[in-house]
Amino acid sequence: xxxxxxxxxxxxxxxxxxxxxNDIMTEAIQKKAKMVEIIPGKGSGQLKKRVLRFLDQxxxxxxxxxxxxxxxxFGRLFVHxxx
Numbered sequence: 001x002x003x004x005x006x007x008x009x010x011x012x013x014x015x016x017x018x019x020x021x022n023d024i025m026t027e028a029i030q031k032k033a034k035m036v037e038i039i040p041g042k043g044s045g046q047l048k049k050r051v052l053r054f055l056d057q058x059x060x061x062x063x064x065x066x067x068x069x070x071x072x073x074f075g076r077l078f079v080h081x082x083x
Contacts, residue, residue: 003028006039011047021054025063025079032083036064042075051077 005024010016021038028036040047054060055067055077063081070076 001031001033002035002037003031003033004037004039007047007051008039008041011041011043017047017050018054021051025060028079028081029063029083032081034081036079036081038077038079040075040077045074048075048077055079 003024005020007017007020010020024036024038027033038051040051052067055064065080065082068078068080070078
């Protein structure tokens with residue numbers, strides 16, 4: 001199972017971004033998803049940096065196995081889980 005989170009609609013709403021990221025990580029664990037695709041978009045890269053900072057937090061980092069940056073699409077990240 002793969003979950004997807006597109007951040008295009010909330011790119012400028014800080015609290016909504018954090019809430020959406022928390023929600024998708026929790027959902028991935030509950031549903032035992034193998035991967036979450038996060039789409040911060042290409043833009044200036046600030047949203048992608050924010051997502052990476054979120055994923056790098058100690059309590060969040062414990063939830064997943066690894067993060068993969070899409071080599072073909074700069075505006076996409078994959079978060080892999082081991083359950």
